[in-house]
Amino acid sequence: MPHSPSTVPHPRDVYLVLEDFGGGLGRAWSETNEDxxxxxxxxxxxxxxxxxxxxxxxxxxxxxxxxxxxxxxxxDELRRCFVEFDDIAPAALEFIERVGRS
Known part of the structure; x- marks a missing residue:
């Protein structure tokens, strides 16, 4: 049987976020465009x-x-690169404080 080439052109890391919607809504993986x-x-x-x-x-x-x-x-990486961002959303600051290490 001949070997078929991979349909994925290059190895690629994919990042997904589990968003907590709070209250009775719970958590769900956020929809993300492939790009x-x-x-x-x-x-x-x-x-x-x-x-x-x-x-x-x-x-x-x-x-x-x-x-x-x-x-x-x-x-931790976001904490280290604050200076690269002009405006930081309050939700981002809360995430860094809640999760990040000192």
Whole structure:
């Protein structure tokens, strides 16, 4: 049987956010456009306030076959790069304070 090439052109890390909607709504994985699932875009979206209460952030790579929780890692990285952002959403500050390490 001939070998078929992969339908995925390059290994790519995909980031998803578990958003806590509070009250009776609970938590759900936020819908994300395929082109917006990278680390830099995710960090910018958090700083802009596109996520109101991110509870968990997971990165995965189906080509390489792994996944992991990067919630604390992202919060720490956002804390270190505050100066790169002109305006920081209150939700981003709350996320960094709640999750980030000193």
């Amino acid at each position: 917006d699932a990278g680390r830099a875009t995710l960090m910018r979206q958090i700083m802009e306030g596109q996520y109101q209460h991110p509870a968990r952030i997971v990165v995965f790579n189906t080509v390489e076959g792994w996944s992991r929780d990067v919630t604390v890692e992202i919060a």
